[in-house]
Amino acid sequence: MTLASSPAIETRGLTRLFESRKGFLFREITRTEALRGIDLEVERGAIFGLLGPNGAGKTTLTKILSTLLLPSAGVARVLGHDVSRETAWLRPRIGLVLGGERGLYNRISGRENLRYFADLYGVPLGERERRIDEMLERVDLVESADRRVEEYSRGMKQKLHLARGVLHRPEILFLDEPTIGLDPKSARETRKLIRSLVSDGVTIFLTTHYMFEAEELCPRIAVLSKGRIVAMDSVDALRRLVGGDRTLEAEAYGFDDRELEALRALPGVSKVVTEEFGPVMRLTLRVRTGDLGLEEVRSVLAGRPELSLRERRTSLEDVYLDLVEEEAR
Numbered sequence: 001m002t003l004a005s006s007p008a009i010e011t012r013g014l015t016r017l018f019e020s021r022k023g024f025l026f027r028e029i030t031r032t033e034a035l036r037g038i039d040l041e042v043e044r045g046a047i048f049g050l051l052g053p054n055g056a057g058k059t060t061l062t063k064i065l066s067t068l069l070l071p072s073a074g075v076a077r078v079l080g081h082d083v084s085r086e087t088a089w090l091r092p093r094i095g096l097v098l099g100g101e102r103g104l105y106n107r108i109s110g111r112e113n114l115r116y117f118a119d120l121y122g123v124p125l126g127e128r129e130r131r132i133d134e135m136l137e138r139v140d141l142v143e144s145a146d147r148r149v150e151e152y153s154r155g156m157k158q159k160l161h162l163a164r165g166v167l168h169r170p171e172i173l174f175l176d177e178p179t180i181g182l183d184p185k186s187a188r189e190t191r192k193l194i195r196s197l198v199s200d201g202v203t204i205f206l207t208t209h210y211m212f213e214a215e216e217l218c219p220r221i222a223v224l225s226k227g228r229i230v231a232m233d234s235v236d237a238l239r240r241l242v243g244g245d246r247t248l249e250a251e252a253y254g255f256d257d258r259e260l261e262a263l264r265a266l267p268g269v270s271k272v273v274t275e276e277f278g279p280v281m282r283l284t285l286r287v288r289t290g291d292l293g294l295e296e297v298r299s300v301l302a303g304r305p306e307l308s309l310r311e312r313r314t315s316l317e318d319v320y321l322d323l324v325e326e327e328a329r
């Protein structure tokens with residue numbers, strides 16, 4: 001296999017342990033296994049989404065893949081090169097945008113920040129100003145470009161981070177919660193920018209807590225939970241994995257065990273979850289298209305005149321919650 005045809009990202013048994021000291025004289029050592037044997041393969045030229053609860057290990061994985069942090073065990077290759085040993089080759093080809101406001105120089109303007117990072121990344125001087133103008137335009141910061149960054153709002157800083165992350169035209173871009181703190185219009189423009197980078201040929205590895213964002217942007221998604229990948233596939237395949245692309249919801253003033261049993265026994269029903277909302281009880285059923293219709297459910301629950309029934313497509317949020325709950329059990 002030539003390097004050019006190697007996957008964008010490839011990991012085998014990737015593990016990361018953190019040791020921190022606390023307590024009296026910091027004698028107590030706590031060990032956290034942030035990543036426990038990650039096997040991952042990400043193709044070039046697309047957006048790969050990484051989802052998972054707080055503390056699952058997303059930022060740790062992002063930092064290892066972008067050469068910021070060393071693994072404790074296992075291997076990771078990005079663009080065919082080892083992230084622990086080939087950092088000099090990799091760094092100019094990698095872009096990284098971590099969420100948050102740190103990492104910018106507050107006392108100077110946005111434009112001056114970009115000049116600083118352009119020089120640091122080795123952007124040719126003759127191209128520098130043109131690229132900076134282009135990036136300011138793409139993240140909609142032209143009007144504030146010459147204000148000091150300390151005067152920027154959180155969202156403006158996030159946009160400047162994004163501009164900084166792609167200034168050197170990386171082949172692969174790591175985005176850790178890129179739209180956090182952005183207003184809806186800016187978040188949408190950021191997603192548009194992300195898509196346009198992909199059409200320029202950039203591979204993107206993205207973490208997010210926004211399910212619709214992952215669904216909209218990412219042909220392939222991995223769900224990380226407690227340092228392990230619990231599922232990895234397309235959104236459609238993940239819908240099938242959790243038992244159905246359709247979700248039926250029934251609401252009434254309570255359901256009894258006999259009804260629940262009868263619903264569970266219907267062909268094609270993979271899951272029945274009950275939730276209470278004050279006096280109202282909601283049943284959620286995961287089903288596959290073609291296996292079951294609303295009418296069959298209605299006939300089981302015929303004794304409830306107040307019944308409200310609806311059907312919708314299983315969302316990525318449903319899938320995510322199913323996967324993460326299953327893992328927690």
Ligand SMILES: Nc1ncnc2c1ncn2[C@@H]1O[C@H](COP(=O)(O)OP(=O)(O)OP(=O)(O)O)[C@@H](O)[C@H]1O
Nearest residue numbers: 018019020032034053054055056057058059060061
């Ligand atoms: N420098 C560190 N020292 C000790 N423990 C750490 C360190 N960095 C991360 N951890 C631990 O590793 C685990 C994974 O953290 P990580 O930041 O990767 O999670 P995450 O999936 O990015 O979460 P979030 O969605 O909240 O950003 C957590 O248990 C965290 O406490």
Ligand SMILES: [Mg+2]
Nearest residue numbers: 058059060176
């Ligand atoms: Mg994180």
